[in-house]
Amino acid sequence: MSTSFAAESALASPADGTARTVIRSAADVSQLVNRGAAVGSDARIVIAIALGGVFLDAYDLGALAFGVKDIAREFSLTPAATGFVASAITFGAIIGAFLGGYLTDKIGRYRVFMADMFFFVVAAIACGLAPNAWVLGGARFVMGLGVGIDLPVAMAFLAEFSRLNGRGNKAARIAMWCPTWYAAISVSYLLVLALYALLPASHSSWLWRLTLGFGALPALVIIAIRSRYISESPVWAANQGDLRGAAQILKRSYGMDVEVDAAALRDTKAPVHKATWSNYGALLRGVYLRRTVLATVIAVASSFAYNAVAFGLPVIISSFLAQSMLTTILASLALNLCFAFVGGLIAVRAVPKVGAWKLTVLGYAFQLAALIGLAVVGRPAGGAQVALAIGFLAVFLLGQGFGPGSHSMTFASLSYPTSLRGVGVGFNQTLMRASSTVSLFLFPVLSAALGTKVFWIIAFAPLAGLVALLAIRWEPSGYDVDAEDFDAAKRT
Structure with a gap:
């Protein structure tokens, strides 16, 4: 340098x-x-607040999973209208990620983070009080804008308030987004479970409203403590x-x-890195092209497979077990906590020593094997086959947790220096959200047409991720990518 x-x-x-x-x-x-920061400093609290934003992202995306049927019944929705309500948040997230990535680099991490918290508060309250499907869909779209805007800025905070090497390095801190995500999904399941048990049958229509409206509470907590701890990068x-x-x-x-x-x-000649829209083009030039291709394939493949399996988890489990909604909720909760969440914790501890590349390869291998197993088992005919199918789901979620689930963000965030990090994550998230939208739409359609053979189709996602990783052997953990802002030769 x-x-x-x-x-x-x-x-x-x-x-x-x-x-x-x-x-x-x-x-x-x-x-x-x-x-690294001094002992007792506020840097770890900044990290925790940034992860609080990730928690909101996951909670708001997953909170509707068990309420779609109630919403359709309450508002007398057609299948098309139900799809509009369910997908509004993902369309908002696509737009939010693209704009949020640019704004994160243009006006700063602090301003963008504080602004998107208000999206969560207003949208969550509007969802809980929605008088009709149009208001609900609009509120979910606004919520999606907040979700899309938040991830680029949250990843920037995690990367830019962490040490380069050792325990708790940048890659480990970014990987923390994954167990945080699964914890939020689990909280939404627990909240649904509690409300399901407490609400009388005559007030069951409140279930989805209370679940969606609850998202305003953690956002208000983050806003309340922002002035004490949060800082610009x-x-x-x-x-x-x-x-x-x-x-x-x-x-x-x-x-x-x-x-x-x-x-x-x-010194008036010191280099200054001001963000412009042309920074999106920089992602596709020089050394960043290969990294962008790899990060994009990992994100799209991970999103497609995870959304098809995990967000379809209640449907899959209910078809396997043919049990009540209570059994479905408990099984979904147990699988997320015991395998996806634990896998995320493993990634946080292992990535400083093992590296993101190896963990992602291993995670995709787990997923590929699990999906092939689910396709071969098909619809379970007896207790042993049911246990085997649930086991394959557990292997898939474990591989997601310590592999691509954690490190899709590692590759997206640490493939670019500070001047390009916002647009890098924003571009990655825009394509990933588009993949999510496609998988959420295609899974029910393909599942209805193919049954359990749909797992053969989903298996192409981890296979594509493996091919990309073997073709582009880029390891972001422990590499000082921010130094590239000060060495122009690295950019070409």
Whole structure:
């Protein structure tokens, strides 16, 4: 790297005798972040707040799973109208991801994050009080905008408030989005279960309204604590030429005694990375083209397979077990917690040592084997076959948890430096959400036409992911991708 790292040298303060770190460039700020925050700093709380946004994304996407039939009955919806209500959030997320990625790089992580929290509050309340399907569909679309906007900014926070190497590195922090996601899905299941048990039969129509409206509560909590802990990304601030602001963030969130070199403040020739719409084109040039292709294939394949299986999990389980809704809810909850959630925790602990590439390859291999097994078993005829089919579902969710489920975001977030991270994740999420929409639409259609043979079709998704990973052996964990903002040769 051509820039020298001045932060390694510290100046003694004559007032108190403590050591201060001097920064002269955005590269220095990036290096300080890579070394990790001081013990007792606010950086981990910022990470937790960012993961709170991910929790909202997952909860709001999954909250409608058990309420679609009640909504259709209450509003006398046709199948087409039911599809409109169910898919409105994914269409909003497609648009939100594209716009949110650009805005995250353009106006900053903090402003975008605070704005999208209000989307969640307003939309959740509107969903819970919706008088008709049009209002409900519109509110879900607005909620989707918030979901789409949030993931690029949340991933930027996770990447830019984490160390480069060791336990809790950038890849591990980003992988935390996966168990957070499954925890949110499980909370939605638990809430449905509690309401199902507590609501009298005469008020069963409240179930979906209370479930959707609950999403406003965690969003209000995040908004309430934002002013105390949340900060702009120091690396993004430095990239915009605001070294003073970056130093203040490092003091506040990292517990570092930092000052800016006076000569650096007078330097008018220091590079500044301002976001433009052309940054989306940069994703398809030079070294970033291969990374974009790989991250996109992983995200699309993971989304298609997971949505077809996991969001169809209640339908699959009920067809396997032919039991009540209560049994279906409990089985779905158990599979998510015991396998998808646990798999996500394994990814967080393993990725600093094993790497995202190997874990994703292994995860896709698990999924491919599980889907082939489900296709071969078909509709279970007896207790042993039912247990085998449920076992294959568990293997699929475990592979999703420690493999592509966790690391689709790792590849999307850590394939690009700070100046391109927002648009990189936004572009990735736009295509992934489109894949989600297609899979959510196709799964019921294909399932009705093919029965359990649909698993042969779904198996092509992990197979495509494996082929892409074997063709492009890119390992983002432990690689200092932010340094590419300070070395122009890396961009070409």
